[in-house]
Amino acid sequence: MLEIITADALAPLKHGFFTRKGGASSGVFHGLNCGPGSSDLSEVVAINRARVATAMGVAPENLLTAHQVHSARVATVTGPMEPRPEADALVTATPGIVLGVLTADCQPVLFGDAEAQVVGAAHAGWRGAQAGVLEATIDAMIALGARRQSIRAVIGPTISQAAYEVGPEFLESFLDEDPTNARFFANGTGDRALFDLPAFGLARLRAAGIAEAEWTRHCTYRDPDRFFSFRRTTHLQEADYGRLISTIRL
Numbered sequence: 001m002l003e004i005i006t007a008d009a010l011a012p013l014k015h016g017f018f019t020r021k022g023g024a025s026s027g028v029f030h031g032l033n034c035g036p037g038s039s040d041l042s043e044v045v046a047i048n049r050a051r052v053a054t055a056m057g058v059a060p061e062n063l064l065t066a067h068q069v070h071s072a073r074v075a076t077v078t079g080p081m082e083p084r085p086e087a088d089a090l091v092t093a094t095p096g097i098v099l100g101v102l103t104a105d106c107q108p109v110l111f112g113d114a115e116a117q118v119v120g121a122a123h124a125g126w127r128g129a130q131a132g133v134l135e136a137t138i139d140a141m142i143a144l145g146a147r148r149q150s151i152r153a154v155i156g157p158t159i160s161q162a163a164y165e166v167g168p169e170f171l172e173s174f175l176d177e178d179p180t181n182a183r184f185f186a187n188g189t190g191d192r193a194l195f196d197l198p199a200f201g202l203a204r205l206r207a208a209g210i211a212e213a214e215w216t217r218h219c220t221y222r223d224p225d226r227f228f229s230f231r232r233t234t235h236l237q238e239a240d241y242g243r244l245i246s247t248i249r250l
Contacts, residue, residue, distance in 0.1 A: 002032065002055055003226065007154040009212050013112040013119060014056060015248035017156035017216060019226040023048045028238045033228070034065075035102050035243025049245070056098045056247055063247070065100040066090055068123045072131040074140040089122035089137040093144040098249040104228040105159040105220050107201050108246035111137055112153075113146035119248045124155075124201055126170075130177070134204050153205050155215040156246045159231060161186060161196035163221035170195065220244070 002022035006015060023032030024047045029040040032048050046060070053063040061080045066087040075087040078094045090099040091111075099121040101108045106125035112118075122128070122137045138151060171193045174181040184203075186194040198215045205213035220227040233241035 002051060004055065005156065005216055005218065007110075007214065007216060009152045009154050009214055010110060010112050010248065011114075013114050013248060013250070015110050015112070016055065017108060017110075017218075017246045018052060018055075018244060019157070020228055020242060020244065021226065022051065024051075025242060028233070028240055029242040031228075031242065032245070033242030034100070034245035035104075037102075038243060039240045040242065052100070052245055052247060053098065056249055058096060058098050058249065062096060063098045063100055064090060065102055065245070066123075068102060070125055070127040072128060072133040072136045074120075074122075074133070074136045076140055076144065088124070088128045088133050089120060089140070091118065091120040091137060091140040091144060092250070093118045095250040098247050100245050100247045102243040102245055103156075103158070103220075104230040104233075104241050104243050107158040107197060108156040108244070109134060109137070109201065109205075110154050110156065110246055110248045111141060111151055112248060113141060113150045115150050116144075116146045117250050118144045118146040119250055121246065121248055126195070126197060126200070129197070129201050129204060130174070134201065135208050138208050138210060148209050149211055151210040152212040153210060154213075155198050155201050157216060157218035157220050157227050157244065158198050158201075159221050159229065160198070160219035161194050163219060163231065164195045164197060165189070165192045166195045167192060
C-alpha cells in the first residue's frame with residue numbers, strides 16, 4: 001500500500017511526496033526505491049516507478065525525472081526525455097506529464113500555479129539551494145506563464161536540523177556568502193554546527209516573493225520506516241540507499 005503525503009497549499013493540483021512504503025525493493029532498499037542511479041535491481045526500480053505513475057494517473061513513460069547533479073539547472077519539459085537531462089528541477093505547462101524529483105535527505109520541493117496551469121519540481125540539497133535552484137525554478141515557471149504572486153511551494157520530507165551536523169568549513173562558506181545565514185545554524189558538539197536545511201529553503205522561497213511556502217515537517221533521518229536517508233545509511237555503514245520520489249502534475 002503506497003503512502004502519499006500531500007499538502008493543502010498545492011490543491012487542487014495532483015501531487016504527492018511518496019514514502020518508502022508499498023514498494024517492491026528488498027534489503028537496504030526495502031520499499032519504494034525509485035532511484036535508477038542506485039544499485040538496486042533496475043527491473044524492481046521500474047516496478048516501483050510504475051506504481052507511482054499509476055497512483056498519479058499516467059503511463060510509466062510520462063513520469064519524468066532528471067539526472068540530478070546538485071546544480072541550479074532547470075529543464076522545461078513537454079514529454080518523455082531520453083536521455084534524461086542533467087538538471088535539478090523540471091517545469092511544465094503540459095497536462096498529463098508527471099514531474100518527479102528523487103531525494104534521500106535533500107529537499108524535494110513541489111511548485112504549482114493552479115490558475116496559470118504551470119507546475120515545477122526541484123531537488124534542493126544545500127548545494128543546489130545555495131546555487132539558486134529554487135529561484136531558477138520559479139523563473140522557469142514564470143517563463144511558461146505562471147505569476148510569481150500565484151506560485152505556491154511545499155518542501156517535502158527532508159533532513160531536520162537536529163540530524164544535520166556539519167563542520168566549521170561548511171558554516172564558514174555560508175557566512176562568507178551572507179553573515180545573516182548564521183540564523184540557520186545551531187551549536188553542535190565541539191566545533192560542529194547543526195544546519196537547518198528546510199529553514200534555509202523556506203527563507204529562499206519567501207524572499208523570492210511567491211504566494212506561499214511551507215514544509216511538511218517530516219524528517220527523513222529520524223523515521224527509517226517511512227523514509228530513505230543518505231546520512232543514516234552512512235552512519236550505519238550500509239552499502240547503498242534508496243531514493244524517495246516526489247511528484248506533481250497538471
